[in-house]
Amino acid sequence: MSPAEIFKGIAISPAELDLITAEFKEVKYKKGDIILDLGDTVKYQYYVQSGCLRTFFIDEKDKEYTLQFGIKDWWVSDYTAYFYSRKAIMTIECLQDATLYRMSRPRLETLCRDIPALETFMRKKVEGGFSMLQKRVLSILSDSAEERYLAFLADYPEIERIVKNYHIASYLGITTESLSRIRKKLARQ
Amino acid sequence: MSPAEIFKGIAISPAELDLITAEFKEVKYKKGDIILDLGDTVKYQYYVQSGCLRTFFIDEKDKEYTLQFGIKDWWVSDYTAYFYSRKAIMTIECLQDATLYRMSRPRLETLCRDIPALETFMRKKVEGGFSMLQKRVLSILSDSAEERYLAFLADYPEIERIVKNYHIASYLGITTESLSRIRKKLARQ
DNA sequence: CAAAAAAATTGACCTATGATAACAAGTTTG
DNA sequence: CAAACTTGTTATCATAGGTCAATTTTTTTG
Structure with missing residues (x-):
């Protein structure tokens, strides 16, 4: 690996490839570790080799919203902080x-400047993310909670096995109460 | 211009710059024109020099969801269709x-291959879009309709002047009934 | 500028989901 | 393995926003 x-x-x-891989650093975290905290300077983006991460936002009422599982x-x-070299809001x-x-942002920028194929790779990666987010916006706007739950199960069966229901909610x-009701209704059917 | x-x-x-601009074609549309329709092959992305566009999705119940004003x-x-050379869903x-x-996708890809600064420009553009979409996901998940309306007015005052209320809704x-009630409440305050 | 069409508002009623609270089931740890 | 803690469920009640239908206001057009 x-x-x-x-x-x-x-x-x-x-x-x-050697130039690029030399700039990645392998890091290991334990379940429960906070990899990035609200207000931290965001230096890195992380490629997940194994395990599971969760990016979430906390609102004024301390309610959490999961943006992404990894x-x-x-x-x-x-990414907002990473792209613009700002403090973490997640x-x-x-x-x-x-x-x-x-991988640190400035190092990756340098590599992208020197290696056009990497720049293209990174652009396409962001394009894919953009596309997924558009789909998610549409889904939140137009689908019921039950429909979104079913879509989540269909899209991310592996994640469903790993994370808690309140993460999914x-x-x-x-x-989490609503999700519980939805699950009950689906189990009955 | x-x-x-x-x-x-x-x-x-x-x-x-000449190489790039030579590949853009100026096109003009009239109010009410459909620039891209569901099922069309998506060849182009459009830079708005003047005027106002709206990208929207229509669900099974014929309800419209505006993804973006331009x-x-x-x-x-x-963009999903454009990135992946698929038929339009919007x-x-x-x-x-x-x-x-x-600008056509294949031409832009060629230009990006030949002009690294353009590739970087395009990547950063998508990064910005990604970031905006993340913000929108959070806003839909965590804010009330009234809060989102106020944020819309604050973020896009020019658009508010151009488009209809049912577009904003x-x-x-x-x-549109809900938006009307929100507007009434705000006017009272 | 009058008629027609489009957009916005209002009211009455309905429904999905939230809030709160109690409890049950599952998991971790001394 | 029992106690403590975490996670998930259930019930009751509250509410934001949806639906439907009628009406008013604004805009467009012959």
Whole structure:
């Protein structure tokens, strides 16, 4: 296992791949660890090699909203802060012991400048994320909580097995009581 | 007015700028025109030079959800379809006579390959869009309809002046009746 | 500018989900 | 393995926002 796996499938020379992978640092976290906390300076984005992370936002009423789960092969960060070199507005916690490869923004920018194929790779990665977020906006606007729960189960069966129901509820934007009612109704049917 | 204005502020040689602007085509639309329709092949993304566009999704019950408005200096497309060269799942309509510069996906990909500064520009543009969408997801999940309406007015005062209330309602994900009640309440206060 | 069409408002009623509280089930740890 | 804690469920009641239908206001057009 090495960061090289991240780039399998892109046309890039071995020398360039070495340049890139040299800038990743492997870091390990334990279940319950806070990887990034509200107000921290956001230096890194993380590639999840194994384990499970959760990025969430806490509102004035201390209610949590899960923005993203991250499992194998996902990238995780507080991207708004990461992109604009600002302080974190999100928290990232480790839900399951994890091995991550982290990359600092300035280093990645330098690599992108030097290695055009990497720049293209990163652009397409963000395009994919943009597309997923658009889909999520539409889903929150137009689907009922039950429909969104079913879509979540269909889209992320592995995540459902790992995380708690209250994490899923906070991803769907409903209370844990509502999710419980939905689950009961679905079980009956 | 020429597509060159799109790239003011990026470090790019005049020769490269010419290469890029040569690939934009100016197109004009009238209020009410459908620029892109459900099922169309999505070839272009559009830079709005003037006027106002709206991208929206229609669900099974014929209810519309506005994903994005586009005014001067915004880029508009059905991005999921554009990124993946798929058929449109959205409709784009012209809300106010518009002059657009359009760019085809394959041409832009070629230009990005040849001009690294353009690739970086495009990546940062998508990063900005990603960040805005994340903010919108959080806002839909955590804010009331009234809070979202107030935020919309604060964020897009120019758009509010141009578009109909039912467009705003469909952006906020509420009915036009609800928006009307919210407006009444705010007017009273 | 009058008629028609489009947009916005209002009222009455309904429903999905939230809030609160109590409790049950599951999991961790001394 | 029992106590303590965490997670999930259930019931009751409250409410934001939806639905439907009628009406008023604004805009467009012949």
